[in-house]
Amino acid sequence: MMSATFTIDGQEVPFTPGQSVMQAALSAGVFIPHLCYHPEFRPHGSCKLCTVKVNGRPATSCTLPAAAGMDVESNTPEILDKRRALLQMLLVEGNHFCPSCEKSGNCKLQALGYELEVFTPHFNQFYPDRPVDASHPDVLLDFNRCILCELCIRASAEVDGKNVFALSGRGITKHLIVNAESGKLADTNFALTDKAAQVCPVGVILEKRVGFAVPIGQRHYDAAPFSAHVAEFKPTPESQGERS
Amino acid sequence: MNDTDAIRDVLSRHGNDGTRLMQILRETQEVLGWLSPATLTAIAAGVNWPRAKVEGTAGFYSFFHTEPRGKYRVLWSDNITDRMLGNMDLMQAMCQKLWLEPGHLSEDGLVSVDTTSCTGMCDQGPAVLVNYRAIPRMTLQRVEQMAELIRKEAPMADWPADWFAIEDNIRRADILLGCTMLPGDAMKVSLARGSAPAVETASNERSFREAVHSSDAGPGATLDEIKKSGLRGRGGAGFTTGLKWEACRNAPAQTRYVICNADEGEPGTFKDRVLLTRQPDLVFEGMTVAAYVTGASKGYVYLRGEYRYLLEPLNSVLAGRRKAGLLGKNILGRAGFDFDIEVHLGAGAYICGEESALIESLEGKRGVPRNRPPFPVTHGFLDQPTVVNNVETFAAAAMIAGRGGDWYRSFGTAKSAGTKILSISGDCERPGIYEYPFGVSVRQVLEECGAKNTQAVQISGPSGICISPKEFGRCIAFEDIPTAGAFMVFDQSRDIFEVVRNFVHFFAHESCGFCTPCRVGTSLLKNLMDKIAAGHGTHYDLKEIQQLNSVLQISAHCGLGHTACNPLVHTLERFRPAYERRLKSLDFEPAFDLDAALSHSRQMTGRDDAGAHLSNELETAAEKA
Numbered sequence: 020m021m022s023a024t025f026t027i028d029g030q031e032v033p034f035t036p037g038q039s040v041m042q043a044a045l046s047a048g049v050f051i052p053h054l055c056y057h058p059e060f061r062p063h064g065s066c067k068l069c070t071v072k073v074n075g076r077p078a079t080s081c082t083l084p085a086a087a088g089m090d091v092e093s094n095t096p097e098i099l100d101k102r103r104a105l106l107q108m109l110l111v112e113g114n115h116f117c118p119s120c121e122k123s124g125n126c127k128l129q130a131l132g133y134e135l136e137v138f139t140p141h142f143n144q145f146y147p148d149r150p151v152d153a154s155h156p157d158v159l160l161d162f163n164r165c166i167l168c169e170l171c172i173r174a175s176a177e178v179d180g181k182n183v184f185a186l187s188g189r190g191i192t193k194h195l196i197v198n199a200e201s202g203k204l205a206d207t208n209f210a211l212t213d214k215a216a217q218v219c220p221v222g223v224i225l226e227k228r229v230g231f232a233v234p235i236g237q238r239h240y241d242a243a244p245f246s247a248h249v250a251e252f253k254p255t256p257e258s259q260g261e262r263s
Numbered sequence: 264m265n266d267t268d269a270i271r272d273v274l275s276r277h278g279n280d281g282t283r284l285m286q287i288l289r290e291t292q293e294v295l296g297w298l299s300p301a302t303l304t305a306i307a308a309g310v311n312w313p314r315a316k317v318e319g320t321a322g323f324y325s326f327f328h329t330e331p332r333g334k335y336r337v338l339w340s341d342n343i344t345d346r347m348l349g350n351m352d353l354m355q356a357m358c359q360k361l362w363l364e365p366g367h368l369s370e371d372g373l374v375s376v377d378t379t380s381c382t383g384m385c386d387q388g389p390a391v392l393v394n395y396r397a398i399p400r401m402t403l404q405r406v407e408q409m410a411e412l413i414r415k416e417a418p419m420a421d422w423p424a425d426w427f428a429i430e431d432n433i434r435r436a437d438i439l440l441g442c443t444m445l446p447g448d449a450m451k452v453s454l455a456r457g458s459a460p461a462v463e464t465a466s467n468e469r470s471f472r473e474a475v476h477s478s479d480a481g482p483g484a485t486l487d488e489i490k491k492s493g494l495r496g497r498g499g500a501g502f503t504t505g506l507k508w509e510a511c512r513n514a515p516a517q518t519r520y521v522i523c524n525a526d527e528g529e530p531g532t533f534k535d536r537v538l539l540t541r542q543p544d545l546v547f548e549g550m551t552v553a554a555y556v557t558g559a560s561k562g563y564v565y566l567r568g569e570y571r572y573l574l575e576p577l578n579s580v581l582a583g584r585r586k587a588g589l590l591g592k593n594i595l596g597r598a599g600f601d602f603d604i605e606v607h608l609g610a611g612a613y614i615c616g617e618e619s620a621l622i623e624s625l626e627g628k629r630g631v632p633r634n635r636p637p638f639p640v641t642h643g644f645l646d647q648p649t650v651v652n653n654v655e656t657f658a659a660a661a662m663i664a665g666r667g668g669d670w671y672r673s674f675g676t677a678k679s680a681g682t683k684i685l686s687i688s689g690d691c692e693r694p695g696i697y698e699y700p701f702g703v704s705v706r707q708v709l710e711e712c713g714a715k716n717t718q719a720v721q722i723s724g725p726s727g728i729c730i731s732p733k734e735f736g737r738c739i740a741f742e743d744i745p746t747a748g749a750f751m752v753f754d755q756s757r758d759i760f761e762v763v764r765n766f767v768h769f770f771a772h773e774s775c776g777f778c779t780p781c782r783v784g785t786s787l788l789k790n791l792m793d794k795i796a797a798g799h800g801t802h803y804d805l806k807e808i809q810q811l812n813s814v815l816q817i818s819a820h821c822g823l824g825h826t827a828c829n830p831l832v833h834t835l836e837r838f839r840p841a842y843e844r845r846l847k848s849l850d851f852e853p854a855f856d857l858d859a860a861l862s863h864s865r866q867m868t869g870r871d872d873a874g875a876h877l878s879n880e881l882e883t884a885a886e887k888a
Contacts, residue, residue, distance in 0.1 A: 064634050065777050066779050067779050067820070070817060077816070079634075079818075084636070101813070105814065105818060108780065108784060108787070109779055111783070112782070142787055143787075145786070167782075182315060183315070184315065185313065185315030185318065186629065187315075187318055187323070188323070188776070189324075189612070189629075189775055190772065190786070191774070191782055192776075193776035193782065196315050196318055196319065198313050200301065202300075
């Protein structure tokens with residue numbers, strides 16, 4: 020099939036009908052920052068890190084269907100500035116202490132922070148009170164780091180068929196909950212082998228007893244920045260053209 | 264009846280249908296007082312949904328309680344107009360009488376007192392909701408009497424009946440509020456259009472229901488009248504009604520739905536409440552016309568939880584229409600024209616006024632706006648083509664169906680046909696409901712409602728526009744100042760900064776939390792405004808406000824985030840001194856307040872002398888130096 024094209028920052032990008040701007044870009048090796056997007060799941064559009072301008076108008080590239088002739092701006096000073104602010108918002112909303120976090124070096128939030136040169140949190144910290152859930156024999160839930168991307172929710176519902184996770188609350192009090200009257204992960208049917216245990220972009224869902232197996236400095240994003248891993252984020256056939 | 268029976272009762276009334284979860288949760292709570300963990304487990308099992316999903320819905324809405332809230336739940340409407348009428352002092356007095364702190368359950372578990380977003384009683388505030396029943400016109404005397412009744416545990420049915428009387432306060436009626444059409448008139452005219460052989464229509468070939476082949480030209484001809492009228496949505500966005508209906512009509516479907524958006528949550532707006540009180544038949548008639556045009560078979564009124572008291576009266580009007588053959592099967596004898604309407608209640612979430620969030624809520628979910636496209640006209644309620652229109656839009660559509668598009672066009676301006684109902688509150692002698700033809704000037708409205716020494720008018724609520732006297736010559740119209748209906752007046756005695764701070768708190772409270780910029784940004788704005796109010800603001804903070812505005816403008820998921828900064832941006836342009844007189848002259852002032860940080864220590868040691876305060880000492884030292 021002859022594919023149509025659009026441009027991102029002047030670079031021509033082909034797409035197939037049904038692809039989002041994000042999917043087309045990543046397929047072509049063009050990196051657009053993202054956190055709630057995952058190649059295996061339907062787009063969500065909540066983190067807004069992938070915000071671009073299309074023909075001069077703001078848009079969310081992971082949910083916007085690609086169309087021929089679009090003029091997409093992504094790495095402009097204005098947009099990078101906004102993405103930086105969004106990362107800072109996520110950083111002050113939760114409790115993120117990279118030096119003591121098992122996910123450091125493998126964390127997408129941290130990697131994107133380095134990539135976009137977020138040197139300070141800028142805003143005042145919220146310091147929310149979010150108790151950890153260590154009830155499960157194999158997995159620790161540290162809600163302090165949750166960025167509400169809903170990837171675990173989607174994975175548990177769509178792949179594991181378990182619906183272990185959901186959101187409750189509203190606005191700044193929105194938070195992740197688990198599917199148990201006690202509110203404890205141990206009282207769900209969650210297992211370490213679940214897809215939902217693998218998808219957290221930050222350090223909320225952690226396997227117990229394996230901490231710091233790989234030294235900091237030798238981890239995934241330590242060697243090369245987030246954007247250098249663009250090939251990992253190429254969409255799979257299943258994730259394309261579906262509506263959330 | 265025990266809890267299990269009560270829950271089973273509610274579930275069976277709703278056919279154990281999860282999409283009716285909002286109604287199931289509300290009705291269960293009305294019986295049991297709150298939604299305990301065990302109750303949520305039972306409901307989840309009943310509708311066969313994951314428990315966490317049910318808990319997620321319950322946790323989203325302000326009016327659902329997953330913790331005990333007492334036998335009496337008093338919520339003070341906290342719009343700026345309620346504040347101007349002294350609601351904070353009255354709430355404080357009530358809390359003292361009842362020995363409790365706002366937001367906390369009393370120690371005996373009897374009562375809780377808190378604030379809630381605007382309850383739509385701005386012309387008769389300060390208003391409260393007691394167990395979700397509206398009581399306007401609160402006074403100190405009423406506070407005292409109410410506290411007595413609560414302490415005696417008197418059933419609300421025994422409370423003075425006049426407390427619950429809601430006034431319509433219609434000050435100026437025009438074609439809608441003065442409408443004299445009888446129930447069924449508009450539908451009869453619409454049906455007759457189909458049988459008039461001379462009628463030429465643009466799109467009359469299509470059957471109004473896929474299942475029923477029909478040569479009925481009525482739907483197409485009626486749609487043409489709606490288009491001809493130039494009617495645009497009255498909920499704020501102003502989308503052309505005829506185009507919306509046509510898109511829904513043309514979308515492939517199993518079932519089509521017509522939804523009336525009566526989630527009138529924009530602070531300062533209360534015209535839909537009055538329309539649903541005075542002209543419910545006209546609104547239902549408009550929905551029926553929409554069903555006739557689009558081929559919809561089911562209608563819902565999504566009524567905000569604050570208007571719970573309207574549920575029974577509306578249901579009795581619907582029953583009357585069924586009896587008269589205006590709803591149900593074969594409406595007015597037209598074979599295959601089946602349509603019925605049901606009223607669903609919201610539960611305290613402003614965001615559900617956004618049409619796709621409303622649909623999510625109607626499906627029993629958290630009220631989060633959907634990603635678009637696709638739009639509700641093709642993929643709406645239960646993924647079927649759905650028309651969502653405002654209460655006033657349906658009322659106007661009924662008039663147009665009855666009297667014709669040309670007749671309607673003769674009111675208003677060339678670009679804004681018809682009339683607009685304004686909800687006027689704040690500093691004026693005659694607050695209430697005013698219906699004007701489009702094109703009326705702000706000045707004329709102010710004169711007629713008896714506003715004096717006006718400093719500012721907030722039009723269309725916090726998400727709308729704040730204008731100063733220089734702009735009072737401007738007009739209410741889509742081409743100048745569009746509005747969903749709110750019109751709040753502030754005279755020279757008011758502090759515009761406090762008005763804005765109230766609005767900023769509102770947005771932070773009502774953000775659904777889906778997207779990062781709105782979830783975090785609205786709370787950052789709230790904190791910035793509180794910092795300035797506490798005397799710690801600088802010019803740096805004003806720049807921060809502009810910066811946050813640009814982030815929200817470019818990246819927020821929906822209109823709430825896009826407009827959350829409007830009150831700040833508009834008033835920084837027009838009323839900058841209201842901010843500047845609160846600023847310290849420094850470029851930067853840390854938000855961290857050393858002295859405030861010691862407040863816990865002071866509370867614990869019972870000290871409040873000068874030596875227990877840091878800043879006083881420092882400031883005194885600085886003054887001496």
